[in-house]
Amino acid sequence: MSPLMSRRQAVAGLAFTVGLPGVLRAQDAFDVDVVVVGAGAAGVAAAQELRRLGKRALVLEARGRVGGRVHTDRSLGAPWDAGALYIHWSDRNPWTEMAARFGFQTVDPSTLSGGMRFFDFSGPPDPRQRRGGFWLVQQMFDTDHEPVPDVSILERVGGPASEVAEAAMALSRMSLGDEPERISALDYARLWAGDDLVVRQGYGALVERAAQGLDVRLSTPVTAIDWSGAGVRVSTAAGVIAARAAIVTVPVGVLQRGGVRFTPELPQRTRDGLAGLGMGALSKIALRFNGERFGLAPGTDLWARLGARRSFNFECFTWDRDIVIAFFGGDHAREIISLGEAGAVRLALEEFKRLVGPQAERAFVGGRLAGWAADPWAMGAYSHALPGHADARARLAEPVGDRIWFAGEATAGWGAGEDFGGAMTAGGAWIAGAAAARAIVALG
Ligand SMILES: Cc1cc2nc3c(=O)[nH]c(=O)nc-3n(C[C@H](O)[C@H](O)[C@H](O)COP(=O)(O)OP(=O)(O)OC[C@H]3O[C@@H](n4cnc5c(N)ncnc54)[C@H](O)[C@@H]3O)c2cc1C
Structure with missing residues (x-):
């Protein structure tokens, strides 16, 4: 039972849940110490840290599940990670230790690889040229070599006609999720590097485990936060909750769309950060087959290049499961998502058939689209700073009136209390969420 429920019952003699609005409350009292908005990696971290430090936290989550953009989908009969998959920079990622503590098996993804094959449906460049291009791009963003300017990735590599433009585009779309002209090269260069791990039971399953024991209200979207008085008043369709402070882990895309209304308006610096x-x-699209492997070893990676700005990457039958995952990014992803789930799955199946043959049709069982850019509680995959805005993450991370902390993958970068490169990742989200919790407790 939450502290909120027990206090309400004792004081007002009423059984309170978030589903019962309009319960009377003393003006000067808080229902909980901190409301955490969102139960993704950052929200779970914040709530666990607050609990560890003896504070009462209530987590309000819009979806009917925890995990946010780390989600292990089981709807096709075999688990696959629809959002985050890799525990990046695993030597210092808090999820590595949690996986071990909770008994989850982690492995080096290279040991699961069944090799890579390229298919080019659009002419040159050839794979060797492309590999060389990737190496050159990596060199350009290696901060040990020279300072990286706050210009777009495309400008950094010398523009669209440069010899490495193709590699920069592929890297930008498939690893950062968007087109290279929209991403700050400096923001990218600040990201931590290191060895990855993958979780056999699913990264999402690990986050679900980490959330156990927390007071989380599912299917409870926060619509508004009033910070005009002492503390915050957090509105949901089911009622208002008063707290000393709020940690808002809602994704940037949702905040930009006005998914949470703030009264008074957020300070200019915070709005600049968001902008x-x-x-x-x-x-991703998951395709489930009936056990047929089309001659592919488990873990085979198929790359289909359809054009300079279009490609499909199929990860086939990893862990020897009957699932093929198609990855795609940037504007190509937006086009595919706009087809809706049935259309997107059909398109991915047709592309897969071009690679393995028409027998894939008969062996096909069903598919799912994880179209994060159209997901109302994500509005995108993960954040990047726009060219010329490499300080945006630091601005967003600044506390608002000592009452509202924005925390999540978007603030898990440069300037969020310390210099670190965890932005865009579930590991960074955990670190940022826990740091926000400690900052609130430090205020007393
Ligand atoms: C396809 C894909 C692949 C990825 N691959 C990797 C990877 O391999 N490794 C990696 O580390 N990271 C990866 N990421 C990024 C990673 O998933 C995110 O960085 C991380 O999960 C963000 O955590 P968060 O807590 O900041 O945000 P979220 O997980 O988005 O949590 C925010 C929560 O807020 C909720 N919410 C939204 N609006 C409201 C509201 N109004 N009221 C209440 N709740 C609300 C959302 O439902 C969500 O649960 C990937 C992401 C995607 C989409």
Whole structure:
């Protein structure tokens, strides 16, 4: 039972849940110490840290599940990660330790690889040229070499006609989720690097486990936060909750769309921070087959290049499961998502058939689209700073009136209390959420 429920019952003699609005409350009292908005990696981290430090936290989550953009989908009969998959920079990522503590198996993804094959439906450049291009791009963003300017990735590599433009576009779309002219090269260069791990049971399953024991209200979207008085008053369709402070982990895309209304308006610096960020569109389609492997070893990676700005990457039968995952990013992803789930799955199946043959039709069982750019509670895959706005994450991370902290992958970068490069990732989201919790507790 939550502190909120027990206090209400004791004081007002009423059984309170968030589903019962309009319960009377003393003006000067808070229902909980902190309301955490969103139960993704950052929200779970914030609430766990607050609990560890002896504070009462209530988590309000719009979806009917926890995990946010880390979600293990089980609807096709075999688990697959619809959002985050890799525990990046695993040597210092808090999820590595949690996976071990909770008994989840993690492995180096290279040990699962069944090799890579390229298919080019659009002419040159050839794969060797492309590999060389990737290497050159990596060199350009290696901060040990020279300072990276706050210009777009495309400008950094010398524009669209440069010899490495193709590699920069592929890297930008498939690993950052958007087109290289929209992403700050400096923001990208600040990201931590390191070895990845993958979680056998699913990254989403791990986040679900980490959320156990927390007071989370599912299917409870926050519509408004009033910070005009002492503390905050957080509105949901089911009632208003008063708290000393709020940690808002809602994705940037949702905030930009006005998904949460703030009264008074947020300070200019926070709004500038939000306006300086974009959301990529990296997305996935899962195709389930009937056990047929089309001669592919488990873990085979198929790359289909359809044009300079269009490609499909199929990860086939990893963990020897009957699932093929198609990845795509940038504007190509937005086009595919606009087809809706049935249309997008059909398109992915047709592309897969071009690679493995028409027998894929008979062996096909069903598919799912994880189209994050159209998901109302995400509005994109993950954030990037726009060219010229490399300080946007730091601005968004600044507390508002010592009552509202924005925390999540978007603030898990440069300037969020310390210099670190966890932006865009579930590991960074955890670090940022926990840091916000500690900052609130430090205020007393
Ligand atoms: C396709 C894809 C692949 C990715 N791959 C990786 C990867 O391999 N490794 C990696 O580390 N990261 C990866 N990421 C990024 C990673 O998923 C995110 O960085 C991370 O999950 C963000 O966590 P968060 O807590 O900041 O936000 P979220 O997980 O989005 O949590 C925010 C929560 O707020 C909720 N919410 C939204 N609006 C409201 C509202 N009004 N009221 C209440 N709740 C609300 C949302 O439902 C959500 O649960 C990937 C993301 C995508 C989409």
